[in-house]
Amino acid sequence: MQEKERQCNDGGSRDNVNVNEGGNHETACFGKITVIGTGPGDTDHLSKKALEAIKSSQTVIGYSSYLKQIDGILSVAQERMPFNMKDEIKRCEAAVKKSMEGRDVALVSGGDAGIYGMSGLLLEIIEKKSLLGKIPVDFIPGIPAFCAASCAVGAPIMNDFCVISLSNLLTPWEDIEKRLRAASQGDFVIILYNPKSMKRKNELTIAKDILLETLDKDRPVAIIKAVTRPDEEIVITTLENMDKFDIVSMNTSIIIGNSNTYVKDFFMITKRGYGNKYNLDLA
């Protein structure tokens, strides 16, 4: 077989991937797909590694609103492929298609791409196409929205915690209810994602009622909308009232404290146990 001029990418990410090994060199010359979390919103929260991976890709694929957020760091030469919400499968298929054309692809996703993001679906689709281990893929972590949300109100996490999405688009609602009960019985700090959308209006109230089976109505709750973005808004309230605020939407994280959480001066703080351990007179 004649050597092609264009060099194949070596993938770099996985020692056991060698796209040149065996098979038809021509068809095996895939571009690399890098799945990248773009963080909570403000691109100042991107890591150097994520930034460089985005800049060095030839095609950038993602939900249109996330592409808009990172547009300022892209060059005119980079191909942008924005997709609508819910078109996650089309995004992955486009990434695979571009890779098969030999182009390096950045598949971007808000927050961390491994948390309710694009990483898993991409791998499922690559596997379905029998290309797992052939297409070079890499995953670059990002700052999850809940970490930025937590920073915005002080230190509400600090100890063992759960993250639960209230969207039943992909997870059966009975699983969500089971997790809400388990999380409250385990005295975790509980973070709720996707508490409300255009179509889902009552889930947060149902979740509240489930949590109130176990937790006190005065349990501190922080509601953080659009964290790090220009329209950021924060409310600190109690479990009893957490469903009564207009700022709750798809872009809102809700942090429910555990039994060691308190609020002081608009800071939400979960004590981790230093006071007990060192016999300190901490609040």
Add this chain to the structure above:
Amino acid sequence: MQEKERQCNDGGSRDNVNVNEGGNHETACFGKITVIGTGPGDTDHLSKKALEAIKSSQTVIGYSSYLKQIDGILSVAQERMPFNMKDEIKRCEAAVKKSMEGRDVALVSGGDAGIYGMSGLLLEIIEKKSLLGKIPVDFIPGIPAFCAASCAVGAPIMNDFCVISLSNLLTPWEDIEKRLRAASQGDFVIILYNPKSMKRKNELTIAKDILLETLDKDRPVAIIKAVTRPDEEIVITTLENMDKFDIVSMNTSIIIGNSNTYVKDFFMITKRGYGNKYNLDLA
């Protein structure tokens, strides 16, 4: 009162903090304390915001091993104050002292500073000293180790998850057991931090036995040591065997899949439900 020449920091982080308002201007002229997560290890995973906050501080305080990791980004002019492990209270007290001397302080912590990090203890100590709302504080999120660990093996999280530390130094062991039971009953992806240390040898085996009350012995498990660091090591195994590997230490994250997790070609993937929703023939 005569105006001092040196300008006070405005804090910037909280609208309701004004260190110049009332009181003695001289003593109220605090330096700002910024609590910063340094991420999983490799400084390429620092955000621009975290990097700039570290670089612009006059004094950098933290556990000696984290200070060593970021030493390359510090200037000779910056004061370094390394502390031993377990000296968390001393670190916070040093940060407060430096702030009271008018110096801007970066208090660094591995991963995200709000997850088992320094954020909460700093606030508790500032409150104990009746300085809450007086000392300007800011919190900058970092990439948690478990996000980098997840990226290293593909997409094991993807859906609702819990993070549980197996260290009973600050959390009573019975609380940890309760959380392990709740997490497995809720079918969460479960991430274990601090699975083992010099003094704690058997906790991971006890945790395994608790999880096996509910979960199948073949449940996929990823063990990721020192993620993004030169000594990174990865094992993909099953729940039954997760306590049998030497790489398990304080620097190891363990990710236990939920009922939708599978392993293929050294990738660990948690299906999120796209296959069911769109009637796709996904693996």
